[in-house]
Amino acid sequence: MFRCRPPLPSFPPGALLVGGAARDWLRGVAPKDFDWATPDPAGAAAQLAQATGGAVFPLDEARGYWRVHTPDGVQHDFVPLPAEVASDLLRRDFTVNALALTSDRQVLDLAQGQKDLRAKRLRMVSAANLWDDPLRAWRAARFEVTLGFRLDSMTESVVREVAGALASSDLALPASERVRDELHALLAHPNAARGIGRLEDLGLLSLTVPELREGRGLEQGGFHHLDVFDHGVEALHQLLARRPEAELPLRWAALLHDVGKPRTRATDPDTGRTTFYGHDRQGAELTNGILTRLKLPGEDVRRAAALVGAHMVPLPSTEREARRFVHWRRELLPDLLSLMLADREAARGPMSSPASRRAYAQGMDRVLAALEEQPAPPPPLLTGQEVMVLLGAGPGPRVGEALRAVAEAAAMGEVRTAQEARDFVAAWNTHSP
Known part of the structure; x- marks a missing residue:
């Protein structure tokens, strides 16, 4: 039996609450988003916006689709009430989503969705519905994770058939944006690592993300006890166990941090050991390409790629090194430390020991202490114009080099005033090639 059901907002006149909102309410979970089928979508949206102070805008004005964002962060979508409600519900993906609720809390359930809700079973309404919109295959994996349900055998069989048809190009792939949205809904869940494994299965x-699969069966040896693919999935799990609030770029970075290893694998001619030199740089390039292909925002792509590119940086062994670490990687902190720790904990191979764990923890503590001591970079002590005068040079790369050197010295506490900075530049100019 489900828990006590949460309160619902007032129904627009003649409206039905449909799909996921009805499903969640029936299982005792407060809906996060509401889908309303109503005779007057525009009027219902305007009325809700006026009553709540929310923002209203058309999704598709010609078709009568409207959306309202209320101040409490809840989203309400309004669509026209179909002439044939039964036919509309039976065109949906899974039985637990083919539900509708009337204003007097009567349930329209033509596909036995309530029975599947009680059994925590994800069952297709029909095979044709999955074939009609192949994105529903991704949604099946997502719902397994986010709802904690399990695909029934017939539905799983059809999902696999759809995946096979997509792989052979017998069926057109869904738009990248739609796939991205399903992936992000999955990645946002605390059990996202299981979802990635399910997508693979x-x-x-x-x-x-075919690049990620290149690590299947690629053993690493030494510190690692998993192949490259499983290690990336485990790193995502380790990250979310410690940082359940982690933002999507960090989640992507954890999953993809070793994606460059298959393409950099080599054998050392002297020792016979397998090496992956440069996999961090290769991984950053691949991450950039993967997330650009999935049409993530540019800033998210850049941050995830930068985190992947920096994950192999050694932790500092002294306070001075810690200040330098913070100076050069401040924009990536503390996310970079979270990624590095997830990477290490996902390895847990035979070379791991209590002593190595303590040394790693001490290095992280040094970085965090340096970051706390200097949470923002010191203000510039010299302008580019002043540096040009000191160097006796015009604009060019050497001026930038000098400014960066001064900024690092200031971050290290070696220069604190403009005069000390001028003296520093003079000495730097003499000794720097």
Whole structure:
């Protein structure tokens, strides 16, 4: 039996609450988003916006689709009430989503969705519905994670068939933006790592991030006890165990941090050891390409790629090194430390020991202490014009080098005043090639 059901907002006149909101309410979970089918979508949206102080805008004015964002962060979508409600519900993806609720709390359930809710079972309304919109294959994996349900055998079989047809180009791939949104809904969940494994198991990961799959079966040895693919998935799990609030770029970075290893694998001719030199740089390039292909915002792409590119930086062994670490990587902190720790904890190979763990923790503590001591970079002590005068040079790369050197010296506490900075530049100019 489900828990006590949460309160619902007032229904627009003649409206039905449909889909996921009805599903969640029936299982005792407060809906985060509401989908309303109503005779007057525009009027219902305007009325809700006026009553709550929310923002209203059209999703598709010609078709009568409207959306309201209320001040409490809840989203309400309004669409026209279909002439044939039953037919509309039976065109949906899964039985637990083919539900509707009337204003007097009567349930329209033509596909036995309530029975599947009680069984925590994810069952298709029909195979044709999954074939009609292949994105529903990704949604199946997402719902397994976010709802804690399990696909029934017939539905799983059809999902695999759809994935196979997409892989052979017999079926057109959904738009990248739609796949991205499903992935992000999955990645946002605390059990996202399981979801990635499920995408792989269902044949969907190769259609989404094929670069990640290149690590399947690629053993690393030494400190690592998992192959490259499973290590990346485990790093995501370790990250979310410690940082459940982690933003999406960090989640992507944890999953993709070693994506460059398969393409940099080599054998050392002297020792015979497997090496992955440069996998951090290769991984940053691949991450950039993957997330650009999935049409993430540019800033998110840049941050995830930068984190992947920096994850192999050694932790400092002294306070001085810690200040330098913070100076050069301040914009990535503290996310970079979270990624590095997730990477290490995901390895846990035979070379790991209590002593190495303590040394790693001490290095992180040094960085955090340096960051706390200097949470923002010191203000510039010299302008570019002043540096040009000191160097006796015009604009050019050497001026930038000098400014960066002064900024590092200030961050290290070696120069504190404009005069000390001028003396520093003079000495630097004499000794720097």
